[in-house]
Amino acid sequence: MDYLLFTATDFSLDEHFQRWVLSPDEETHAFWDTWLLQHPEKTADVETARRLIQSLRIGTEPLSETQRHRMHRNIMTAVQENEETEADVVELRTTNAVFRRWRVAAAVLLGTLGLAGTWYWYANRPLVYQTAYGETRTLVLPDQSKVVLNANSELRVRKQWQADAPREVWLDGEAYFEVTEQLGGQAAKFKVYTRDLTVEVLGTRFNVAERDKHTDVTLNEGKVRLNLNTETAGREIMMQPGEMVRFSENGQRVEKAKVKAEDHSSWTKNYWVLDNTTLADIAARIEATYGYQVEINDSELAGETLSGVLPTQQIDSLLEVLAISYDVKVRRENTTIAITR
Amino acid sequence: MHTQVSRQGEDTRLWQLFREGDRTAFTSLYNAYVQALYNYGRRFTTDTALIEDCIQDLFIDLWRKKDQLADADTPRYYLLKSLRNRLLRRLNQRQRFASSGLTDEYDFQVEVSYELTLVNEQWAADQQRLVNRALQSLSKRQREVIYLKFYENFSYEDIARIMSLEVASAYNLVSKALDSVRRHLPAAYAALLLILLIA
Incomplete structure (x- = not known):
């Protein structure tokens, strides 16, 4: 959880934060006191959130002793009667613990086989990966980089990867990448080609989304360079973690903004x-x-x-x-x- | 406001004993939760006799079905959910006789109340009115999640289980409700509120 990016609203919605405000214990105190000391610039947001939660002191009326006793008496009377009529009913409680354990083992085994099977299938397929509407897919590329392909998208990958050539993929749609670091030479580069731009990276995690009117690149970690497919070719943009670059096709417009990068790849979860x-x-x-x-x-x-x-x-x-x-x-x-x- | 976190270990132990047929543990559970159940029930209706009825039935059934209760079930969420179901069923039956049979028709009222200290009495009363007006503008579901979240301090997951929603809905409802409350509160008042609550 990156609390540094939190707004007042985010704080008031966070369960750990709520616990600190509503029923603080040593753990929440230690955490938030220290955190605030380290990040004094967040004091105003934290205070706003805290006040908001505290303003919601809901009033209730205490139950009278009479009510409390009356209900208890009625309950215990009914319990007593129930006990007497059911005294001779045989208790039938079976524990299926053993069966359950076998079922878990079977599931794990099947899961493993399933994964192995999926891998085998990928390895022997022509390397065009497509997803249908409503489907997402996780792919592992030959260099062990991970790609999660969002619905209605396509990723094309060369079948043979040269040892000393840049790693290249072609994307239509949206995908999230976790690129492995490769040492030395051309293979250190990883390139994603899209309609609007090319993303060039070293080892990193990022999301590329082609929408109708624009393409968004969001960087979670590491460093990337974008080469825009503009008429004045060769325009380059360097990106830092937590940044999003939006490239609008028609206006040739480029916007850069600070965002919560994890939110942009939350679809993978x-x-x-x-x-x-x-x-x-x-x-x-x-x-x-x-x-x-x-x-x-x-x-x-x-x-x-x-x-x-x-x-x-x-x-x-x-x-x-x-x-x-x-x-x-x-x-x-x-x-x-x-x-x- | 309660501190439920520290209760959890004790609750699990009581729940275990009760399921084995220990009546003292059963009574302890009753004592620990009857107030919370009553409070929750009162949000749905002013008919205290009906609430008492439902709470009694709830505990009687609990004893009767103690052999079938799951181990991992935490009593707090389970009891509130169960009361909610009972109460809504009874209220709905009534409604059906009165008008058409809508299953999702229920009311849920919450109001805030601050301790009025001498220094800030007038101001606190104003503040209270503002927040209550904000709460009044929320939907019943939003008021209910606010109650479960900030009075009972339930997790989003438990709220979803109690109200039979998706977890995301519980989270979004809290988010939207907080937004509305915040918009109803003038900033200047908010600053003073802090002083009041700390005092």
Whole structure:
């Protein structure tokens, strides 16, 4: 958890932080006191969050002794009666511990076989990796670099990797990369070619997302160099961890921003992080990921911004969370999703 | 506000003993939780007789089914969830007779109340009114997550289990509710609040 990037709202939502405010113990005290000493610049945010939580002192009325005793008496009377009628019922409790253990072992074995199988299959396939709508895939490249391919995306990889050539892949869509470090020569370089730009890295973790109108590169760790596919070719941008570069195709515009990089690759862990994201953006993302057509007929609703998380493993839970969290009605029919107030 | 963290070890031990048929442990569990259950019930309805009824039934059933209860179940979340289900079922039955049979119709009311110290009495009363107005503007689900999160100090996971939601929904509901409350609070008041709460 990188608390340095937290806003006041983030703090007030964090369970460790809440524990410190509501029922502090030695552990939370030690942690937050030290942390604040090290990061005095976060004092204002922490105080705002703390006050917000403390302002919610909900009042309750104590139960009277009479009520407490009355209920207890009634309960114990019923328990007594129940005991007497059931005294001769034989207890049948079997423990399936042994079976359960065997089942776990079997599952582990099958899982291992499954992984081995998957690896074998990948190794013998022509190296074009595609994902369908709603599917993500984790790939291990010949150099042991890891790629998580998001839904509706394609990654092309050479079948033979030369020992002293740059490692190269071609991406349509979105993918998250964890690139291994290779020492010396040309093989130290790892290049991702996309419609708008080329990402060139050493060893690092980053996310590349081609959207309709722009391409986003977010760097989690390490260093990368971007070569933009602009008319004035050869334009280069160096990126630092925690930065996102957005390249807009038509306007040839480049924006650089500080972001929470992990949020941009959270889809690899099956959720999306919303941070003042408009409903229209979420709709576009659902369309790109799951292949549905999303309709929001109310333009005011489309512009409403949401913060929070959405689980992405199943479209149904995603829609349910969306509906419950943001008080909207979501209807799914065939290939269309309608969002209304 | 309670400190539940320290209770956990004790609770697990009581739960274990109760499941083996120990009535003293059963009574201890009752004593430890009856207030929290009553508080929670009162958010749904003002009918205290109905709440008492549901709490009694809950404990009677608990004893009856003690052999089937899971080991890992932590009593606190389990008891609140169980009371919620009972209460909503009973309230719904009533509603069905009164109007149409909507299953998701329930109310959930929360209000804050501050200790009024002499120095800040007027100000605290104002503040209280502001926060209560903010809470009033929330949806029932938002009020309920606020209650479970900041009064009962439950984890998002437990809140999701109690309210039968996805964990993400519980988190988002808290996030949105906090946002609204924050918008209702003028910054100047917020600064004073700190002084009051520390005093």
